[in-house]
Amino acid sequence: MMTDITDKQNKALNFLDSRLNAKLLTHLNSCVHCGLCGTSCQYYITEKNSKNMPASKVDIVASIYRRYHTFAGKHFPKLTGARDLNDQTTEEMIDDLFGRCTMCGRCVAHCSIGVDIPFVVRTGRMMLQQMDLVPKSIQSTVDAALNTGNNMAIPTQDFVDTINWLNEDLQFEVNDDEATIPLNVHGVKMLYTLNPREPKFFPLSISAIAKVFYLAKESWTISTEFYDITNYAYFVGDEEGARVITERLINEALKFGADTLILGECGHGSRAMRWEGPNWMKAKYPVKTITAVELIANYIREGRIKPDKSKITDRVTIHDPCNLVRNGGIIDEQRYIVNQCCSDFVEMTPHGVDNFCCGGGGGQLAMSEYNDRRMRIGKIKADQIRATGAKIVVTPCHNCVDQLSSLNVEYNLGVTIKTIAEIVADAL
Amino acid sequence: MSFYHWLLLASIIFCFIACLCWFLKLIKPVKDYAEPAGTVKDGVLYSSTVAMLPNHKESAYLHFPTYIAGIIFHIGILTAIVLVILQMIFPHFMHSAALGKNYESEIGLLNIAHEMKTIGNGGVFAGWTYVEWLRLVFGIGLLISACCGLGMLVKRFTNSELKQLSNPDDFISSSLVTLFLIASACAMLFPLCAFSKPFVFVVATIMFCYMPFGKLRHFIYFFSARYQLGAFFGRRGTWSMKKQKNN
Ligand code: SF4
Ligand code: SF4
Numbered sequence: 117m118m119t120d121i122t123d124k125q126n127k128a129l130n131f132l133d134s135r136l137n138a139k140l141l142t143h144l145n146s147c148v149h150c151g152l153c154g155t156s157c158q159y160y161i162t163e164k165n166s167k168n169m170p171a172s173k174v175d176i177v178a179s180i181y182r183r184y185h186t187f188a189g190k191h192f193p194k195l196t197g198a199r200d201l202n203d204q205t206t207e208e209m210i211d212d213l214f215g216r217c218t219m220c221g222r223c224v225a226h227c228s229i230g231v232d233i234p235f236v237v238r239t240g241r242m243m244l245q246q247m248d249l250v251p252k253s254i255q256s257t258v259d260a261a262l263n264t265g266n267n268m269a270i271p272t273q274d275f276v277d278t279i280n281w282l283n284e285d286l287q288f289e290v291n292d293d294e295a296t297i298p299l300n301v302h303g304v305k306m307l308y309t310l311n312p313r314e315p316k317f318f319p320l321s322i323s324a325i326a327k328v329f330y331l332a333k334e335s336w337t338i339s340t341e342f343y344d345i346t347n348y349a350y351f352v353g354d355e356e357g358a359r360v361i362t363e364r365l366i367n368e369a370l371k372f373g374a375d376t377l378i379l380g381e382c383g384h385g386s387r388a389m390r391w392e393g394p395n396w397m398k399a400k401y402p403v404k405t406i407t408a409v410e411l412i413a414n415y416i417r418e419g420r421i422k423p424d425k426s427k428i429t430d431r432v433t434i435h436d437p438c439n440l441v442r443n444g445g446i447i448d449e450q451r452y453i454v455n456q457c458c459s460d461f462v463e464m465t466p467h468g469v470d471n472f473c474c475g476g477g478g479g480q481l482a483m484s485e486y487n488d489r490r491m492r493i494g495k496i497k498a499d500q501i502r503a504t505g506a507k508i509v510v511t512p513c514h515n516c517v518d519q520l521s522s523l524n525v526e527y528n529l530g531v532t533i534k535t536i537a538e539i540v541a542d543a544l
Numbered sequence: 545m546s547f548y549h550w551l552l553l554a555s556i557i558f559c560f561i562a563c564l565c566w567f568l569k570l571i572k573p574v575k576d577y578a579e580p581a582g583t584v585k586d587g588v589l590y591s592s593t594v595a596m597l598p599n600h601k602e603s604a605y606l607h608f609p610t611y612i613a614g615i616i617f618h619i620g621i622l623t624a625i626v627l628v629i630l631q632m633i634f635p636h637f638m639h640s641a642a643l644g645k646n647y648e649s650e651i652g653l654l655n656i657a658h659e660m661k662t663i664g665n666g667g668v669f670a671g672w673t674y675v676e677w678l679r680l681v682f683g684i685g686l687l688i689s690a691c692c693g694l695g696m697l698v699k700r701f702t703n704s705e706l707k708q709l710s711n712p713d714d715f716i717s718s719s720l721v722t723l724f725l726i727a728s729a730c731a732m733l734f735p736l737c738a739f740s741k742p743f744v745f746v747v748a749t750i751m752f753c754y755m756p757f758g759k760l761r762h763f764i765y766f767f768s769a770r771y772q773l774g775a776f777f778g779r780r781g782t783w784s785m786k787k788q789k790n791n
Contacts (some may be wrong), residue, residue, distance in 0.1 A: 137572065155603075166706075166708040195712050195713050197711025226601050230591065232773060391780060397577070445581050445781030
């Protein structure tokens with residue numbers, strides 16, 4: 117007999133029901149419990165516990181699906197491990213889906229069947245969101261973005277003050293007293309977006325990209341109202357919130373007459389805008405989007421900027437952000453750029469589409485309750501970095517920069533972490 | 545046809561209809577509004593070829609014995625299903641004079657085999673035609689496949705993490721299929737035994753009846769999963785033959 121369910125649980129089940137298209141049905145029914153995916157997941161590699169197996173994370177959602185949508189699950193739940201949606205399962209879902217998965221997708225290509233594990237994890241997170249069971253820490257990040265326009269709730273005046281202060285840095289760098297970071301300029305070609313961590317903690321990355329744009333003679337601007345490329349609503353499974361965040365940036369580009377939205381160096385933000393946003397808006401965008409990495413690679417190819425690789429002689433390696441690389445298809449551009457800017461570039465093993473997550477993906481950086489796990493799983497990345505012997509780690513994602521900076525301290529790596537814009541600016 | 549022939553036929557029809565119902569839910573395309581960076585075709589091609597190679601999957605190269613056992617197991621199942629269906633349709637399938645029965649093979653290939661000279665010259669193989677040799681090869685092959693199934697079943701019982709991941713259906717499905725392989729092997733190796741054919745038919749009937757309810761139906765979802773994965777990574781430009789060549 118099925119247990120009684122609350123209104124919220126009912127809402128979550130109705131939500132699941134509404135999402136059962138060909139893709140979700142496929143991935144909810146495919147896992148054969150072979151357990152061979154464990155060795156591809158950083159959680160399982162660092163702690164051999166069946167809860168950390170990718171299949172376990174799929175199964176908590178699939179077992180609920182089986183209970184309410186299959187004959188065997190409805191009538192003989194024990195037979196297929198079908199489970200009621202109740203307080204116990206929701207508690208497990210929170211821990212498994214928020215606390216044990218960065219949604220990096222590394223396990224997907226290695227699964228013997230081809231189950232899209234993070235897709236199922238995200239569906240489970242959406243169900244939790246329907247029940248208002250998103251961990252408070254990450255929910256507050258989403259709320260800040262929705263209520264203030266950026267996930268760090270930076271007041272507009274503070275942002276403007278930071279940019280004005282950075283203008284001096286830019287003028288010194290390009291030796292031009294007239295050089296400025298253009299704010300709210302109408303009639304430009306491109307609208308640039310950034311991660312609020314930049315004005316808050318890493319402002320020099322803004323002057324670095326400004327230097328690149330200045331030398332490339334780009335027509336661009338930053339909006340002081342909506343500039344945040346991050347989209348934590350995507351991580352918590354709040355599609356309405358994610359749509360609002362997406363739409364704001366598109367509208368902002370239209371407001372300034374820009375025909376292109378530049379997706380700043382943020383892996384999940386770029387993915388959300390580039391690949392998920394049109395589906396949340398149920399329409400193709402009226403403007404083009406391009407990642408900062410692709411744009412900079414184009415500048416170099418077209419000769420609009422000319423990096424000098426003799427300026428950076430330290431060994432450099434690249435960390436591939438999962439959402440930009442594996443889940444976003446940007447694989448070669450960052451390698452092209454770094455090869456043009458540095459004389460000693462080495463790859464990590466593995467790298468590219470097979471890379472390991474830094475450990476901070478999937479919203480982990482915003483969930484302090486899982487900090488210990490985040491730092492533990494990050495050891496894999498720390499070991500990879502150490503093995504390269506690199507002095508500089510380049511990554512086109514500010515969330516990754518944050519996590520890598522923590523790993524740098526925790527594991528005593530002695531490296532410098534830079535974004536693509538920063539390494540390019542250094543080579544100009 | 546005897547009653548167990550009819551039972552098997554009914555179970556196959558039931559299984560086919562039930563699986564068709566599952567399958568029909570999988571063919572409705574999912575609309576994607578994002579501008580593609582690559583093509584679905586390219587991705588699906590990659591997903592169903594290169595991405596399946598053992599050197600591209602950790603589930604294969606980090607677990608090679610299990611991977612090989614799994615491949616042999618699945619080849620065995622496919623072969624056994626084909627054989628049992630042929631035995632159901634052609635009651636004298638793979639019978640020959642050497643088996644002491646009237647030989648009337650409906651399969652051209654085996655008929656030709658029967659006409660050819662026997663290849664055994666003496667000993668236990670004296671008078672054997674290709675039919676007997678084929679039976680032996682299939683029988684031993686299916687037994688090896690059954691051993692692989694047994695091995696994986698033992699692993700599921702003894703590996704604590706795998707056991708925790710498993711539900712009763714996993715054990716039942718694996719046991720049922722392994723039993724089917726053993727029964728199929730017996731039908732090949734002991735054609736004169738009165739029970740060998742009813743045995744494989746009854747086990748196959750149970751297996752086909754159970755298939756739509758448990759994890760055995762993953763054979764439908766496997767192809768759909770490869771397609772969905774190829775479509776996902778193909779559109780995003782992550783998976784393509786061209787990129788593979790460049791890297
Ligand atoms: S490898 Fe794939 S099919 Fe096997 S247990 Fe993991 S998710 Fe399931
Ligand atoms: S998506 Fe990444 S973190 Fe999540 S289960 Fe797969 S490998 Fe592990």
